Structure formats: structure tokens, C-alpha cells
Amino acid sequence: MKRVEYRRRGPVPQDVVEVVERETPAPGQGEALVEVLAAPINPSDVLTLAGDYGTLPPLPAVGGNEGVGRVVALGADAHGPGPGQMVLLPVGIGTWSTHVVAPAKALMALPEGADPVQLSMLTVNxxxxxxxxxxxxxxxxxxxxxxxxxxxxxxxxxxxxxxxxxxxxxxxxxxxxxxxxxxxxxxxxxxxxxxxxxxxxxxxxxxxxxxxxxxxxxxxxxxxxxxxxxxxxxxxxxxxxxxxxxxxxxxxxxxxxxxxxxxxxxWWYKQAEPQVRAALFAELAGLIAQGQLSARVQTAYAIDDAAQAVAAAASGGRDGKVVLLPNGAIGG
CATH class of the missing domain: 3.40.50.720 (NAD(P)-binding Rossmann-like Domain)
Structure with a gap:
């Protein structure tokens, strides 16, 4: 697997990220291994890399606060969407990666046939x-x-x-x-x-x-x-x-x-009950799946071009989102 890591923060966000290769982990007890399909680069991600956001994860860290993927495998006693299901990844899990391991119960099944790139932006904007x-x-x-x-x-x-x-x-x-x-x-x-x-x-x-x-x-x-x-x-x-x-x-x-x-x-996430968050995600995912809610996408980048993608996201004058496709172009 590959993932976009940073070991320091600095004023030029693209300079602090690097793409590293790791062993693809096996899902443990109650966990799911998920192949990441799409993960956006948000202003909050750029501010986090620069050290200017309200909360900062401990270093080293993997970039990316939101995204969607497809379940590859479930660990023992895992209860959640099964292999092959497209899912919404938990917020803040580090989505700039080809694969992530997440608690299976934290994964939300998404409508099949909907655009994964549009769904990948579901949890922030x-x-x-x-x-x-x-x-x-x-x-x-x-x-x-x-x-x-x-x-x-x-x-x-x-x-x-x-x-x-x-x-x-x-x-x-x-x-x-x-x-x-x-x-x-x-x-x-x-x-x-x-x-x-x-x-x-x-x-x-x-x-x-x-x-x-x-x-x-x-x-x-x-x-x-x-x-x-x-x-x-x-x-x-x-x-x-x-x-x-x-x-x-x-x-x-x-x-x-x-x-x-x-x-x-x-702050809202910290205070909202899980069922309230789930209902909001379901409402918005339904609108996206029906084509009633979308965002302009300026450019999609491969994971090997993560630094270039971060630079594009940090630049002014854009008229669309910058998105990572960690496993390459998404087929029909």
C-alpha cells in the first residue's frame, strides 16, 4: 500500500508530504480493510499541514480527513458492510492512502451507482x-x-x-x-x-x-x-x-x-449524537446519489502526485475541488 505521510508541519504544505510504501495490513478483530477510491484535499487539510488548524494530529500523521472506499476484507467478529460494498470512511482516519483499516461498525454503506468522487466530499463541506x-x-x-x-x-x-x-x-x-x-x-x-x-x-x-x-x-x-x-x-x-x-x-x-x-x-461532530450524524450523512448521500447535490472538481491526482495535488489545493483562484484517486481512475 501507499500513503501520504508528513513528519513535520510548515508554511509550504506541499513540502512536508511524502508518499511512502507500507505493508498492506490485515484487518484485526472487528475491523475492515478498505481500498480507498477517492479522497478530497480540503482547506482544513492544507491548514493542518501548515500547523494553522484548530486541532492538529500527533506526528507522524497520514493526510486526509474524508473519503470513500470499497471494503476488501473483514476481520474476525467484524459487523459492518461486507466485501465489495462502497462505504463512507470515518472522519479523520487518514484517507490519503491506497488502503485503510477501520472499525467495521464505523463504516456507512453508500448507494451503489453514485459517483465515488462526489460521495468522497460528503463529510465536510x-x-x-x-x-x-x-x-x-x-x-x-x-x-x-x-x-x-x-x-x-x-x-x-x-x-x-x-x-x-x-x-x-x-x-x-x-x-x-x-x-x-x-x-x-x-x-x-x-x-x-x-x-x-x-x-x-x-x-x-x-x-x-x-x-x-x-x-x-x-x-x-x-x-x-x-x-x-x-x-x-x-x-x-x-x-x-x-x-x-x-x-x-x-x-x-x-x-x-x-x-x-x-x-x-x-465542534458539531463532538456534540452531535451518532444517530444525528448518520441521519445527516444519509440525507446528503441521497441527494448526491440523485444528482441533486454536487461540487465542481478541478483536478484529480494519482497518489504519487500528492505533493502537486496539495500545491494545487493550496493555490488561490481555483474553481473546483482537488481530489486524490489513491488507486487510480475509477472505472464505470
Whole structure:
């Protein structure tokens, strides 16, 4: 087997990873050996390699927080999906590998015939988008939602999930070239960020009272969203793509009653009951299998090109996800 390991962390994430060969392990008591089909490279993975993420695994470590695979063999007394079944891998298991060993009971069977690459992104970005949209404020059908970083993976999922729920989205991007991507995914309004954002949001929505804003950029982008929301609205931050802490004025916080709160999926995972997590995964997997939920994929890489894949994932200006195919191209 091959896997992508790192023994140190550093500011250039592609420089700390190396592809190493190991003996393919046999599954032990209650375990399953799984061949990994696809594993994405997320911003959180890049931040982990750089040492800048909220939680860091002990070194040495294997990269990759999510992915899908196919069960190869079960160990003694293993109770879970059988050999040949496509499965969702447990979060944080180290999926940048041709094979992994996991507790059989922790594996979730996935719909056969669905795209493994799309399913491989199931446990990070789609739940983030779904929870941001539904677990913050009550939004009746027809409501508007405002988000920035709308061309990101989370942004794309949020647009699709909002449309399915009868919600409308105002989508803010940082460059004109990104607008077309969001429009193709069904964004109702797409605007390039700028100092006059609030006025343009008001014009585009006919002065609608927007009660939910979603921020992934930070810095003054947070304040521009706050200015575009209705008084008493909630603004949720889940990232700092701009590299700066959220900036929000006393005028927004005090005089207009805007609530700024944070969201971290890892924290939600720690608190959510297993059955709640399983139900959310099942819901999202069903939407993916039906073709109602997807993310743009920019490039898929072989495991031997992992450093190049990490560099691509860390670069700006992408319009799609970077995915590893540890065992090569996935056949029909």
C-alpha cells in the first residue's frame, strides 16, 4: 500500500508530504480493510499541514480527513458492510492512502451507482453548508440568505441546498471571473464584493430583510455583510479565507443588533449524537446519489502526485475541488 505521510508541519504544505510504501495490513478483530477510491484535499487539510488548524494530529500523521472506499476484507467478529460494498470512511482516519483499516461498525454503506468522487466530499463541506443554512435561524420559504466566498465548495453546496428548500441566495465573490460559476450552480444574485455592497444587495433584492448572513472571509468582508443584513440578523463566520480576523463595527453590533457567531464542524461532530450524524450523512448521500447535490472538481491526482495535488489545493483562484484517486481512475 501507499500513503501520504508528513513528519513535520510548515508554511509550504506541499513540502512536508511524502508518499511512502507500507505493508498492506490485515484487518484485526472487528475491523475492515478498505481500498480507498477517492479522497478530497480540503482547506482544513492544507491548514493542518501548515500547523494553522484548530486541532492538529500527533506526528507522524497520514493526510486526509474524508473519503470513500470499497471494503476488501473483514476481520474476525467484524459487523459492518461486507466485501465489495462502497462505504463512507470515518472522519479523520487518514484517507490519503491506497488502503485503510477501520472499525467495521464505523463504516456507512453508500448507494451503489453514485459517483465515488462526489460521495468522497460528503463529510465536510455538505454538512457545513446544510447546518449553516438550517441550524442558525428559522427561514420560511422565499427568504433570502446572504453569503460570501460563494464560489467555494461550501458556497456551492449552500446554493443548491437553499434552492431545494425554496430559499433565495445573494452570493458575494471576490473576483468577476468567479461569478459565472455561482450563476451556473443556481445562485439567484451574484455580486462582486466592494465598499458599496450593502446598497447593491438592497437594490438586487428589492430591499428584502435578510436575517441570515454567512461569512467565510473575515476582515472587513464581515462588516460589509453585516451592513447588508436586516437589523437583528445573525451573521455566522466559519472561515478566514482573507487571512484576517472578523471586523465588525459597533454600529452593526450595538445600534443594529447584529449577532456575530462562529461555526466549526469539528465542534458539531463532538456534540452531535451518532444517530444525528448518520441521519445527516444519509440525507446528503441521497441527494448526491440523485444528482441533486454536487461540487465542481478541478483536478484529480494519482497518489504519487500528492505533493502537486496539495500545491494545487493550496493555490488561490481555483474553481473546483482537488481530489486524490489513491488507486487510480475509477472505472464505470
Amino acid at each position: 455538505p454538512p457545513t453548508a446544510r447546518l449553516l443554512l438550517t441550524d442558525t435561524v428559522e427561514l420560511p420559504p422565499g427568504s433570502w440568505v446572504l453569503q460570501n466566498a460563494a464560489n467555494s465548495a461550501v458556497g456551492g453546496y449552500l446554493v443548491q441546498l437553499a434552492k431545494a428548500r425554496g430559499l433565495r441566495t445573494v452570493n458575494v465573490v471576490r473576483r468577476e471571473s468567479a461569478a459565472e460559476v455561482v450563476e451556473e450552480q443556481g445562485g439567484d444574485v451574484v455580486l462582486v464584493d466592494g465598499d458599496d455592497l450593502a446598497a447593491r444587495v438592497e437594490s438586487a433584492t428589492g430591499g428584502a430583510a435578510i436575517t441570515l448572513g454567512i461569512d467565510a472571509v473575515g476582515g472587513m468582508a464581515t462588516e460589509r455583510l453585516a451592513q447588508s443584513l436586516a437589523s437583528g440578523a445573525t451573521l455566522v463566520n466559519y472561515g478566514a479565507m482573507g487571512g484576517e480576523a472578523c471586523a465588525i463595527s459597533p454600529a452593526s453590533l450595538i445600534f443594529r443588533g447584529i449577532t456575530l457567531r462562529g461555526f466549526w464542524l469539528s
